[in-house]
Amino acid sequence: MSARAEITVTVNGIAYTRAVDPRLLLSDFLRQEIGLTGTHVGCEHGVCGACTILLDGRSARSCLLLAVQLDGAAIETVESLGAMDRLGRVQEAFRAHHALQCGFCTPGFLMTITDMLRHHPLESDAEIREALSGNVCRCTGYEHIVNAVRELARERGPLK
């Protein structure tokens, strides 16, 4: 029963091959199997958004995915966006706008926003707020996060 399966998953451009138990969540695979602890685990039932990653280019809850189902898939995590000494553009905007306090929810927001910037028009504050509504932040009151996204959207310009 529940035999381990060998999978190969590409995470941030690097292929990882591991034997995994079918019940291993992607969030735990990222944190425990390959040591990428930037992805945070909050509620483990798809409500808080802290564990958001990109699966084949679109945002997804990593706590609602099984590692075993992702054989052959491409994952992007918050580690792909930048590092402490060279912040990515979305991270830079968060710092500039004070869009984080404790930082627990931040990786999830950053990945959701990465999806938003790639695929969504973001022409109004209402649209930005709606797109952010699946991520919970208990510190900021969201206002500074919206400010950061507004600036990023303006900088990006209209979607092609």
Place this chain on the structure above:
Amino acid sequence: MKPARFDYVRAETVAHAGEILAAAGGDGKVLAGGQSLMPMINFRLVKPTVLVDINHIAGLDTIALDGGRLRLGALVRHRMTAEDGLVKAHVPVLHHAMKHVAHLTVRNRGTFCGSVCHADPAAEMPMMTLLLDGLMHTASSRGTRAVAARDFFVGSLVTALEPHEMVTAIEIDALPPGAGWGFEEFARRHGDYALASVAVVLERQGGHARNVRVATMGVGEMPARMDTVEAALEGSAMDDRALDGAVDLLRAAVAPNSDLNASADYRRHLVGALARRALADAWSRATETAQ
């Protein structure tokens, strides 16, 4: 929490999925988008012995118009339904309802058919399927069958789907030319499950309403068609008196529960107010058509 142990099979075809489900003897579960199933698995509210992953079965991710019906395959994600041109042109009430479905990240994964199979009493897709006289196409190792929406929803989170079956596609009505529609929903936060919602489709002939369909959700164990309201409005002029009467009938027909979000009385009041708006919107959107 972490899930209990299970086996995992990536199904190659619908027939393959049927074989695995049959072999599981009622303890198998179909994994599509996982946005309802995985939370229940994480909480161990559901403990399948085998999970059948249908995400790699070819041909299930399409939306097609056939005659007056729209067919949505088992891997049509909410984002696809929301952005699809056929849905927007032929089932505008569904296109509009998609704006209320969960959040961006959940819409990327969650599926139309999966939401219907989960049958949450406050989810939009089950109600839309009921409103639009949906037909669930199922497959199993014993063959295929088609189940009408009115027979499909059995209770809160309970459907007529047998444990060895999977839904391969759902067929719903496209709106007839000139039909009007209305959709109203109230939730505490945008994208959350609704406290109450009402959807309406009707036609307008000779100044009278025809083929009136009214569905509600969030105010009972299941989404429901409001048969008494539909009958009362059939042939009516949709004036204030008709609408007042319809709202009274609708409030009498629903059986909402009280919970920490809202009392039953509040929900009953709310669903009436939403129904009045949805009916008025549907009437104003409808254009006169020949009988």
